[in-house]
Amino acid sequence: MKQVFLLFLFSSVVIYGFPMVIASGNTVVIDQPVYEDLYLSGGTVMINAPVHGDIVVAGGTIYINDSVTRDILLAGGRATINGCVGGKIRCIGGTLRIGKDVQGDLVIAGGRVFVDKGATIFGSLLATGGELVLNGIVMGDVQARMGQFILYGKVGRDLDCRGGNIDIEGSVAGKALLAASGSLDIGSNASFLGEVRYWSPDKGVDFWKTLNKGNAIRDESLAIQQKHWYFFGAATFLGVLWYLGMGLVAILLLQYLFAPLFSKAGDTVFSHILQSLGMGVGFLFGVPLLIVLAFITLIGIPLGLILLFGYISMLLFCSGIVSVVAANWLNNRGEKSAGYRSLVVKAFGIFILLRLILFTPFLGWFLFFLLVCISFGAILLNIKWRRTGSIKPSI
Numbered sequence: 001m002k003q004v005f006l007l008f009l010f011s012s013v014v015i016y017g018f019p020m021v022i023a024s025g026n027t028v029v030i031d032q033p034v035y036e037d038l039y040l041s042g043g044t045v046m047i048n049a050p051v052h053g054d055i056v057v058a059g060g061t062i063y064i065n066d067s068v069t070r071d072i073l074l075a076g077g078r079a080t081i082n083g084c085v086g087g088k089i090r091c092i093g094g095t096l097r098i099g100k101d102v103q104g105d106l107v108i109a110g111g112r113v114f115v116d117k118g119a120t121i122f123g124s125l126l127a128t129g130g131e132l133v134l135n136g137i138v139m140g141d142v143q144a145r146m147g148q149f150i151l152y153g154k155v156g157r158d159l160d161c162r163g164g165n166i167d168i169e170g171s172v173a174g175k176a177l178l179a180a181s182g183s184l185d186i187g188s189n190a191s192f193l194g195e196v197r198y199w200s201p202d203k204g205v206d207f208w209k210t211l212n213k214g215n216a217i218r219d220e221s222l223a224i225q226q227k228h229w230y231f232f233g234a235a236t237f238l239g240v241l242w243y244l245g246m247g248l249v250a251i252l253l254l255q256y257l258f259a260p261l262f263s264k265a266g267d268t269v270f271s272h273i274l275q276s277l278g279m280g281v282g283f284l285f286g287v288p289l290l291i292v293l294a295f296i297t298l299i300g301i302p303l304g305l306i307l308l309f310g311y312i313s314m315l316l317f318c319s320g321i322v323s324v325v326a327a328n329w330l331n332n333r334g335e336k337s338a339g340y341r342s343l344v345v346k347a348f349g350i351f352i353l354l355r356l357i358l359f360t361p362f363l364g365w366f367l368f369f370l371l372v373c374i375s376f377g378a379i380l381l382n383i384k385w386r387r388t389g390s391i392k393p394s395i
Contacts, residue, residue: 028059037070041349045076047083054087058353062093071104073356088123090356098136105140113146117153124157134170141174151190158194162222166200175214179222186210199223250320251347255327255340265378266328272381279380280373287311318372323351325375 021038023030028042030049037053045059052069062076066083074091081089081098088104096110098119105123106115113127117135124140131148139156146163151170158174165182171191177198178184184200186207195214198205199222207216255262269276291307314321327347354371358364 041353050083056353056356058349073353075352075356092356106138115153162224177222179224181224192216197222247320247323247351248344248348250317251324251344251351254317254320254324255343255347259340261379261382262324262328263332264382265325265375266330266332268378268381269325269329269374270333272378273374276374276377276381277370278377280375280377283376283380284373314376318376319351319354320347321379322368322371322375323347323354325378326350326371 021034021036023038023040023042026043028040028045030038030040030047030051033049034051034053038047038051038055038057040047040055040057040059042059044061045057046063046065047055047057048065050067050069054070054073055064055068056073057064058075060077062074062079064072064079064081064083067086068083069086071087072081072085072089072091074089074093076091076093078095079091079093079097082100084100085102085104088107089098089102090107092109094111095114096108096112097114097116098106098121099116100118101120101122103122106121106125106127108125108127108129110127110129111131113129113132115121115125115132115134115136115138119136121136121138121140125134125138125142125144127143128145130146131150132144132146133150133152134142134155135152137154137156141157142155142159142161144159144161144163146161148165148167149161149163150167151159151172153170155170155172155174159172159176159178161177162179164180165184166178166180167183167185167187168178168190169187170189171193173193175194176192176196178196178200179198180200182201184198184202184205186205188208188210190208190210191212192207192210192214193212196207196211196216197219198216199219203218205216205218287307288311291311294307324343324347327343327350330346331343354368358368
């Protein structure tokens, strides 16, 4: 993967033209300060210098060992953040460890998640996965859907935890809602300043002297019906794996069946990006109009049904289509042509990154819309129409 990623490079040409640094490879090391947004991908990624912008990174093993001024968007098998973060963190990975302060919110999905002692999350924490060990401090709310949740640190406001096994050894300043399908253990060092509502199979949960102001109320409405239940942690993680698996299958089929078309579309994006954007916007808004007109006339209903089915199918596969076009665009910019496997790997990496980008409210969806328009338009410009001949631009 020589020039992998980035997706945002598409849209930056059209919208803001904001500065950025892009790097990729088997091993990527950043050891000089970066004053722009940073986009990285690789087997191993190490950031050993301050970054004065956003970071978007995907890799097998990721280390962020210095400060980041703004937000982090991350996907990796194993990720460790040892630097202070001035904005938010959104990440998905197998094992995630937060070692320093985070000024914004922390949104995590992972197999195992650790927030170390000495780390403070000044915003809120939203986590789903297999295991969460919270040794640090969260100043805001904590919402966790985990197979196992262990609190040794502090929660500054409310705690909403539902999982398999829950172990509370730290303090909660606000209200607490605890629902466990397995065990619910309250340590003698725990502290609850607000009301506690809980449920577990064991009716004899002992809160010791941990209740400072409120009461502990067993709430049957929180009951978890499954006897063996791995909760949202495993369910969500399996759901993510299923979604990624379906995306990979779609990418494999698209690249295998339409390789020449996607290769030409990648070149068209580079040389005719505005024309591609206009064609894509016309397609996305024009086809629904044709469908409505077809349904108005009884004779056109069969055609309308065909158009409707095809249009919905295109929208369902739009993330995969954008990813394959982007992978071919990157490949065509390189010195050597990549093979089928390499293109699929690039496209799958972009597919994951695209889903992470969609976590960004409004701007993420706006960029996604632009990328879909550009990709669809580039494909349409390379389709040979029988009546008008090829409208393919010269490349």
